[in-house]
Amino acid sequence: MLVIFDKSEYKEQAADLALTLVSDDVAMDYFTNNGMPPVTVSASEKEEVKNDAYLNGFLESTATARLEETARMTNASEVKSVITEELQAALLGQKTAEQAVADMESRLNAL
Known part of the structure; x- marks a missing residue:
């Protein structure tokens, strides 16, 4: 999770970093180098992503995923x-x- 504090003197730089991290370029870099699903719709629509059998299987199998039973427990x-x-x-x-x-x-x- 990324946050930008209201009182930060570097709000613009933090916003630029956040935008960079969720950009198609970074999403595709993570996909290409680590096999991680892209976080943007536009990157997800690229042919190399659509044609990746493993990723499509992963996305299909996790489409209805739910939090596991203990996720909301304090302990x-x-x-x-x-x-x-x-x-x-x-x-x-x-x-x-x-x-x-x-x-x-x-x-x-x-x-």
Whole structure:
């Protein structure tokens, strides 16, 4: 997220930087060098973007994406840590799936 503070003495420079960062040139540079989807409609309409099979598949599969369940929780990082740790323990064979779920429930209820 970019912000420009009302009291900044460099408002014009900050605005210029923001405009540059969301320009087609920068969007296409990120696309070409990193495979990142362009952030502007005009860059998204370029043939090289339209013809990129991976990007089109990615955009199609994320078109209906929603925030995950814990995103709005104030203790989201703790919840995610518990879930991740217990899942990892089950996947590594350190616990049975049943024990990991039971431990997860107990730990989440304690939060």
